[in-house]
Amino acid sequence: MSLTPVQQELTIAVVKVVVFFGALLTLFSVMTWAERRLLAFMQFRLGPNRTGPIGILQPVADGIKLFFKEELIPAGAHKWIFVAAPALAVFTAFLSIAVVPYGGTVTLPRWGLLPAWLQGREITLQIADLDVGILFIFAISSLGVYGIVMAGWAANNKYTLLGGLRSSAQMFSYELALGLSWVGVILLAGSFRIQDIVAAQDGPRGLLHWNFVQQVVGFAVYLVAATAEVNRTPFDLPEAETELVAGFHTEYSSMRFALLQMAEYVNMITVAAVGASLFFGGWLSPVPFLPDSPLWFFLKLFAGLFFFIWLRGTLPRLRYDQLMAFGWKVLVPLATINILVTAAVVLFGPGLLASWRRMLG
């Protein structure tokens, strides 16, 4: 049976989505285990180690427990919104990670096992290669605020409402700094496509061409803004268990709570993946004599995730007004000055830029 070109594209896309989705869900469950284990080691205790050899089956146990817990909808809650909010949060989380590439183009080998139209075909290791890729991620993370706002409001509870509003205010304040930190990278690459941005970090000296060297201030701003954007410590006051009774997800139990947690972890994976692509060269290898491969991308992704867990185990929480003041009064001006300097160098100093690139080889 021969497929039309449209059907071929659709099949490849569906296979990519299924594989990616499965991989993300596995990564999410491994992350829950890894976080508890690593935090425990940092706090000089053992984490979960009963279920399975090193506690590796803990996510399975958690899943079974959450599956059988009672699903509560509080009286007076707005039912449709209460049910829709975790779904929206997960939807936006998965949508934004769909445009991140984890490799360049791969040419499929000419095996006999593959159907004829797949042999020798080039596929990009990316679900959707958009021309406005990085702007799309920005747009979808703006929509991610709604999952939290709706979750906080729907439960008909003053504390969850306040927690949801605080959390969403924090998210869209730091989103501005996040977006501005990307503009410097976009100026250097000259394109919104993430593939182009990664290609702009390619060079003979490997590590030194990556954007965390060329855009140090931008990278610093991105680091802080990304941690605040996904509500991780030290910026996780809106969902801390000791203040505000667990914030906007107080009234959620069982699978809906699991969905909200999944949304948070997938958001964390997204910002780590975007950081790895934009500032650490994606799938490029740090040393010139090793080949580029998606394995480098995953290595950088896991390093980023480990860094988030490390931050959580080390730093205390910022108070809410300190958090907002820092976002607006420090990060946004810093990111804006970074854009001005980068734009000035790109526009007026092509000689400067060329000599810098010559120095790097």
Added chain:
Amino acid sequence: MTAILFYVFAALAVGSALVVVGQRNPIYSAFGLIVTLCALSAIFGLLGSPFIAVLQVVVYAGAIMVLFLFVLMLLGVGAEDRKSGRTLKTVAAVLAAALALEMGAVLVGAAPAPVASFDASTRAVAHVLFSAPYLYVFEATSILILAALVGSIVLARRDP
């Protein structure tokens, strides 16, 4: 394929616009407006304008509507109680239908057939935006935003 997608998003946009107008609780109207904005953004993308499509989501659905929701939730508005009278509803329906007919007479057939090659990428839009006369409008808009910023803080401030 494009046509099917367009009609799906158009139906979504009209449906959620009716939710905006019809729902009693203003927060549900706000959610309906968010869905309308996202559907319109998809239609902008189908009409070949990716930059404006993304900008619509970022600015309108992602920032303006969050502002609306904040005000609605903090002012604690509930469902409206008194409905409008029957005469007002019929007059409004007649006037809106008349408006639609007039605009239809002008708009339908007013646009020429679409040109074959259309480049509305960010680079092309930026070329138009940052050259005269739109450059001056751009700079004026930044002053407008500053004025709006100061104005909204002053207006919403509680008198000490």
Added chain:
Amino acid sequence: MSPDLVQPALVLSLALFAIGALGVFLRRNIITVFMCVELMLNAVNLAFIAFSRARGTLDGQVLVFFVLTVAAAEAAVGLAIIIALQRGRDTLDVDAFDLLKW
């Protein structure tokens, strides 16, 4: 050859504009009236983009950019005014703001 989406887009634009106008007539809550005005602005945006696609020039896109920006500024100031009004009169009913009626 991509299908002609400009005519259906214009029809959608006028439908949304009429629905928005209906909402401005009928609703009693100020914020909902404001949201219906935003709906009308979006209908106009769609018309601009449709005409830009038809004529092949990018002026429509730039104008939509400005409409977006001005709508953001207007939403901010408008909501601030609504907050101030609510503080004074303790209600958001449109008929309650009739101080200038003779």
